[in-house]
Amino acid sequence: MSARPPMMGNVPPASVPIAFFGAAAVGLVGFGMAAWLAADKIVASPIYPGTLSAVHVAMLAFLTVGVLGALHQFAPVIGQRPLRSVAVARVSCVGIVVTAWLLPTGFAHGPEDLVPLGGVIGATTVVLIGWNLSGPLGRGATGLPVWGLRCSVTFLIATVTFGVVYAFNRQTAWFPLLPHRVLAHAHLGLLGWLGLTYVSVAEKLWPMFLLSHRPSDRSGHVGVWSLAAGVTVLTPGLLFGQPAVAWPGGVLVGVGVIAHITSLATYIRHRRRPLEVLHAFVLASAGFLLTAGVLAALAGALDVTTVARTRLVSAEVMALTAWLGLAIVGHVHKIVPFIGYQVLRADGVATGPGGRPLLFSDLTSKRPAVASLVCGTTGGAAMVIGILTTSSATVATGAVLLSVTGVITTLNLVAGPRRVRRHARRAVAPLPTNSTTTTTVGAST
Amino acid sequence: MMNPIADTLVVATTIEALRSVYDPELGIDVVALGLIYDIDVDGDDITIDMTLTTPGCPVSEQLPAEVSQAASAALPDAEVEVRIVWDPPWTPDRMSAEPYDEFGNPTFLLPGTQVGVPRRHASS
Numbered sequence: 363m364s365a366r367p368p369m370m371g372n373v374p375p376a377s378v379p380i381a382f383f384g385a386a387a388v389g390l391v392g393f394g395m396a397a398w399l400a401a402d403k404i405v406a407s408p409i410y411p412g413t414l415s416a417v418h419v420a421m422l423a424f425l426t427v428g429v430l431g432a433l434h435q436f437a438p439v440i441g442q443r444p445l446r447s448v449a450v451a452r453v454s455c456v457g458i459v460v461t462a463w464l465l466p467t468g469f470a471h472g473p474e475d476l477v478p479l480g481g482v483i484g485a486t487t488v489v490l491i492g493w494n495l496s497g498p499l500g501r502g503a504t505g506l507p508v509w510g511l512r513c514s515v516t517f518l519i520a521t522v523t524f525g526v527v528y529a530f531n532r533q534t535a536w537f538p539l540l541p542h543r544v545l546a547h548a549h550l551g552l553l554g555w556l557g558l559t560y561v562s563v564a565e566k567l568w569p570m571f572l573l574s575h576r577p578s579d580r581s582g583h584v585g586v587w588s589l590a591a592g593v594t595v596l597t598p599g600l601l602f603g604q605p606a607v608a609w610p611g612g613v614l615v616g617v618g619v620i621a622h623i624t625s626l627a628t629y630i631r632h633r634r635r636p637l638e639v640l641h642a643f644v645l646a647s648a649g650f651l652l653t654a655g656v657l658a659a660l661a662g663a664l665d666v667t668t669v670a671r672t673r674l675v676s677a678e679v680m681a682l683t684a685w686l687g688l689a690i691v692g693h694v695h696k697i698v699p700f701i702g703y704q705v706l707r708a709d710g711v712a713t714g715p716g717g718r719p720l721l722f723s724d725l726t727s728k729r730p731a732v733a734s735l736v737c738g739t740t741g742g743a744a745m746v747i748g749i750l751t752t753s754s755a756t757v758a759t760g761a762v763l764l765s766v767t768g769v770i771t772t773l774n775l776v777a778g779p780r781r782v783r784r785h786a787r788r789a790v791a792p793l794p795t796n797s798t799t800t801t802t803v804g805a806s807t
Numbered sequence: 808m809m810n811p812i813a814d815t816l817v818v819a820t821t822i823e824a825l826r827s828v829y830d831p832e833l834g835i836d837v838v839a840l841g842l843i844y845d846i847d848v849d850g851d852d853i854t855i856d857m858t859l860t861t862p863g864c865p866v867s868e869q870l871p872a873e874v875s876q877a878a879s880a881a882l883p884d885a886e887v888e889v890r891i892v893w894d895p896p897w898t899p900d901r902m903s904a905e906p907y908d909e910f911g912n913p914t915f916l917l918p919g920t921q922v923g924v925p926r927r928h929a930s931s
Contacts, residue, residue, distance in 0.1 A: 372868060439867060570832065570861050575898050634899040635833075703831050704869055719829040 372438040376705045378451045382431025383694055385459045387772040389423030394765025396466065397745065401758035405749060408676045409544065415470035420683050421551055422462035428690045429559050430458060432697060433495060433511065436563055440507050441498030450494045457487030474533065481529035488522040510562025510586040517554030517593060524550060545675065546600035552682045553615060554593035560689050561585050561622050568626065571640060571696060572633035581625040589618030612662060619655050623648055639731045643692020646739045647685050653746065654681035677749040684742030691738050691771055699725035702779040711786040725778035730770050738767040814848040817882065821846050821853060824881030828873045831866060837874060841901030844892060853878060855889045858897045
């Protein structure tokens with residue numbers, strides 16, 4: 363143990379991001395269970411209530427809540443200014459979690475009023491989130507990740523606005539909810555909000571995790587800006603069913619995706635550290651992104667039946683979900699330990715189990731992390747394959763594996779800090795003295 | 808009045824103290840990592856110029872605070888100020904060739920990685 367270093371000014375208390383990450387873990391387990399229960403419907407129709415419910419658990423309860431946890435931690439570090447309000451961050455966490463479970467519950471089995479209620483709570487929460495993040499991401503902050511995050515938060519607000527309109531439309535029937543309109547919403551959320559956030563933050567995280575300094579950041583810039591521009595064009599193209607607009611948008615998104623993958627490749631090429639489990643997560647995740655790109659291109663270009671196209675698009679959405687999901691699960695193996703590290707250091711814990719200075723790597727175990735990687739990758743792949751082959755058993759197996767991934771990851775990340783604390787307590791525990799072993803021999807005789 | 812010998816001792820003491828501050832991601836102390844660019848002594852005032860491996864790194868607030876605390880603990884009468892500088896930017900070439908694995912850390916660098924010497928304190 364050593365003297366306590368002071369807690370820092372810009373980053374929020376650890377309880378803020380940890381609350382988001384804990385809720386996201388529940389979301390991942392819940393997504394696996396929802397998809398397992400609805401497996402036979404998922405392969406039959408993407409708009410069946412059970413399918414819709416599982417998709418929204420994935421998008422909101424897992425991905426959105428997880429990414430918001432990372433944003434509340436990273437935006438103040440990247441922008442070098444604190445959130446506007448920690449209290450609002452806590453309210454936002456409650457609000458988004460409530461939204462994330464109200465909407466799927468309403469979709470799955472009603473009552474129908476839960477859907478607009480969830481929409482209103484979600485919209486209010488997102489306004490609060492936007493206001494709060496405008497502190498660190500506002501005027502004065504610079505750099506590619508900052509610009510990327512500004513765009514992605516704007517896309518978040520747009521996605522939720524779409525969602526609220528769609529939620530009320532279920533009762534008012536202002537317009538028919540045609541497949542291309544649903545797709546506009548899905549791609550705005552997956553690529554504009556979640557994808558762009560990841561692509562932007564990766565440009566900050568990868569050089570650190572790989573100890574990599576590249577001669578040029580061009581691919582990173584192209585990745586962020588092409589994705590942002592592409593989603594801006596693709597969404598109205600899909601929304602209004604205009605292929606002449608959607609295609610250029612899709613091509614721009616494709617350029618962004620390729621640039622993002624190129625950026626990863628160049629970071630790996632210029633790395634100064636050996637690859638570790640995190641990077642296996644990132645590479646597997648990138649594989650799902652490429653798969654999604656191929657499926658999207660096939661769905662758009664092939665002259666196939668509506669049923670076949672729907673299957674391709676559903677598999678593409680699942681592949682995008684696996685891309686982001688694996689990236690989140692991989693990165694929390696880094697992010698949660700450094701949040702835990704700061705808490706442990708503030709509590710005076712300075713050494714790890716080996717007696718050496720406390721490191722991030724002391725706060726996770728490798729084998730469970732590898733198990734998470736294998737389960738997550740296999741689960742995601744099984745769901746994509748199951749959707750493509752209309753095999754509900756394969757989808758169900760993949761869904762269970764995703765739930766298991768959530769459980770293993772959570773246990774691993776919770777156990778690490780507890781192990782370090784136990785060691786620290788043992789290291790400072792006073793040795794037993796003779797006085798504690800004094801017996802009363804005389805009295806007994 | 809300037810006292811070069813005393814100042815040199817203060818710098819040496821500070822550097823020694825900073826060797827106890829570790830980058831928790833890499834497991835290397837901030838001196839060996841080449842993050843300490845300059846230590847300026849002016850009477851009781853010590854100004855430490857340091858950088859980070861990348862702007863906005865997760866320990867961008869934790870590490871400077873630990874540097875300040877370590878220097879203050881080693882020199883209780885001193886007023887320590889830590890300044891974060893980004894020019895020149897840090898690169899892995901700034902790492903010293905000292906053994907990093909005294910605590911049993913596995914070798915973290917790829918074979919063949921170039922290592923250099925921290926800019927100013929190589930001889931300290």
